[in-house]
Amino acid sequence: MKKVVSLCFIGALGVLLLMLVSSMPRMGDPGSPTNRRVVDRYLEKAEEETGTENVITGVILNYRGYDTMGEVTVIFTGLAAVLAVLGREKRGRVYAYPDRSPVRSSIIVRSAAGFLLPFIALFSLYTVLHGEISPGGGFQGGAVMAAGMFLFAAAFGLWKAGRTVPPRLRFAVEGAAPITFFLVGVAGLLGGGEFLAYMLPRVSAGLQPALRTWLTLLVEGGIGAGGAMIFISVLMALAREEVGGGQAA
Amino acid sequence: MGRLLDNYHYAVAAVLFCTGFYSVIMRPNIIKKIIGLNIMETSVFLLLVSLGWKEGGIAPIHAGGAEAASMVNPLPQALILTGIVVAVSTTAVALSLVILLYRQYGTLDVDRLMREEELEVPAAGPEGGEG
Numbered sequence: 001m002k003k004v005v006s007l008c009f010i011g012a013l014g015v016l017l018l019m020l021v022s023s024m025p026r027m028g029d030p031g032s033p034t035n036r037r038v039v040d041r042y043l044e045k046a047e048e049e050t051g052t053e054n055v056i057t058g059v060i061l062n063y064r065g066y067d068t069m070g071e072v073t074v075i076f077t078g079l080a081a082v083l084a085v086l087g088r089e090k091r092g093r094v095y096a097y098p099d100r101s102p103v104r105s106s107i108i109v110r111s112a113a114g115f116l117l118p119f120i121a122l123f124s125l126y127t128v129l130h131g132e133i134s135p136g137g138g139f140q141g142g143a144v145m146a147a148g149m150f151l152f153a154a155a156f157g158l159w160k161a162g163r164t165v166p167p168r169l170r171f172a173v174e175g176a177a178p179i180t181f182f183l184v185g186v187a188g189l190l191g192g193g194e195f196l197a198y199m200l201p202r203v204s205a206g207l208q209p210a211l212r213t214w215l216t217l218l219v220e221g222g223i224g225a226g227g228a229m230i231f232i233s234v235l236m237a238l239a240r241e242e243v244g245g246g247q248a249a
Numbered sequence: 250m251g252r253l254l255d256n257y258h259y260a261v262a263a264v265l266f267c268t269g270f271y272s273v274i275m276r277p278n279i280i281k282k283i284i285g286l287n288i289m290e291t292s293v294f295l296l297l298v299s300l301g302w303k304e305g306g307i308a309p310i311h312a313g314g315a316e317a318a319s320m321v322n323p324l325p326q327a328l329i330l331t332g333i334v335v336a337v338s339t340t341a342v343a344l345s346l347v348i349l350l351y352r353q354y355g356t357l358d359v360d361r362l363m364r365e366e367e368l369e370v371p372a373a374g375p376e377g378g379e380g
Contacts, residue, residue, distance in 0.1 A: 003275065010271050017263035022253040028304035035303060035322050042324065043309060043317040055309035055320070059327040071331045078338030082345040133312045139330055234341045238348060 051198070051212040052132040060137065061216055065196040069185070072177035072223060079174060079230045086237045088167075105155050113155035120148035128224040132216065138177070138223025145224070146231030158239050165232055173229040180222025184215050258299035265292035279350070279357045283343050290336040294329045301325035 025032035042055060042063070050058030060068050128141030153161035185196040193201040198212045253260055265288055272285025301322030307315055309323040351357055 006274050007271075010267050010274075013270065014263060014267040017266065018253065018260060021256050021259040021263055022251060024252065024256055024259060026252055027256045027258055027299060028302050028306075030303050032300075034300045034325070039322045039324065040317070043320050046323075047311045053311040055311070055323040056326050056330075059323050060330060064327060067331060071334050075334050075338045078341050081342045085342070085345040085349055134310065135308060137330075139334060231337075238341070238344055 050216070051209055052216055054132050054134065054137075057132055057137050057216070057220070061219055062196075062198060065181075065185075068223075069178070069181045069196070072181060072226065075227065075230055076175060076178055079233055082234050082237050086240075088237070110155050113151050117148055117152060120144060120151070124148065124224070124228070128220055129217065131220055132213070138220040139227055141220075141224040142227025143231065145228035146235075149228070149232045150235055153235060153239070158236065161232075162236055165229070170229045170233050170236075173225050174233060175226060176229070177223045177226030180219050180226075184219055187215075258302075259296055262292045262296035262299070265289075265295065268292075277359045279347050279359060279362075282359075283340060283347070286343075287336065287340060290332070294332055297325045297332075298329055 029035070042059060046055040046058040046063075047053055050062040052058045052062070124141045124144035126141075127136035127144055128138055131137035131141065149161060149165060152164065181196075184198065187200055188197040189195050190200070190202075193199060198215045199208050200211060203211055269285040269288030269290075269292060272288065273282050276282055276285065301324060303319075303321050305319065306321035307319055309320040309326075311317075347357065350362065354362055356362060
């Protein structure tokens with residue numbers, strides 16, 4: 001009975017949504033309301049106003065800089081919540097299901113992962129650094145890096161992954177994204193500028209465009225490094241299981 | 250019903266949303282509920298990114314002298330990046346709570362959890378709470 005009611009509800013919801021879809025403006029229409037309002041301004045002015053050729057990067061880091069600052073705080077808070085629930089691993093005491101699995105990962109998996117990892121790391125660096133003029137950016141590069149470490153942890157075990165990216169490094173870099181955002185924002189304030197304007201008022205006007213590019217890159221790098229470390233720390237917290245758990249809460 | 254076939258991205262988003270919703274309310278396993286939640290989030294991302302698409306549009310990147318007039322809408326893409334990050338964070342928090350639930354009760358079945366809660370909470374109170 002409960003199932004039938006739920007299925008009817010879902011079916012009704014689906015029909016309602018499909019009816020809405022059929023009355024929406026045609027997909028891809030350049031004149032549809034979403035493509036008419038502010039978009040032209042962003043597309044035409046973004047390059048000179050934000051100094052990035054990738055308009056999306058300009059929107060994320062510059063036009064909507066406050067929003068993105070809140071966003072990096074959200075993933076940092078997510079990590080904080082995970083650690084508050086599960087606890088941080090103790091130094092040298094990382095045990096996990098993958099490590100105690102009776103089936104070790106085969107030599108094929110391990111050598112393939114070892115072969116791929118440098119390329120994954122390189123690609124993530126490229127994604128962060130080249131994100132201004134090609135698809136990419138800090139979050140994407142950080143996610144690629146974290147995915148590489150997940151692969152490493154799946155192939156070689158969590159213990160070795162925890163040694164490769166030691167806790168000391170992770171603790172230090174986890175907060176990189178909000179910190180770089182804050183520092184770049186405050187740097188703009190010093191000397192009477194605006195918060196997160198990506199410029200230093202004391203520097204001569206000729207240097208401002210280059211400075212803006214470098215500050216954007218700095219924030220991207222902070223987001224990438226911080227995001228990657230946060231994802232790795234979440235993995236370590238979720239997959240870990242300390243032996244004899246319970247006595248040292 | 251005229252534009253249902255033209256707007257096939259939106260239609261797929263609606264179907265995905267219902268699929269995820271089905272998983273959330275019908276499946277007893279909590280992990281599958283979380284997977285359903287993620288499917289729902291993905292459907293919303295698909296809908297919003299498709300809203301910004303233009304016929305024959307190119308990526309909104311000025312490199313190589315691309316013309317601004319033919320670029321797709323950059324705003325939904327920027328918003329979706331925020332959405333994805335928030336989805337990842339909520340999923341991480343949800344999974345950590347699930348791990349705690351499993352350690353405490355040894356099951357992820359919601360129906361069993363609701364029954365077991367009545368039985369085991371008094372016993373698990375004093376010395377429980379590992380991690």
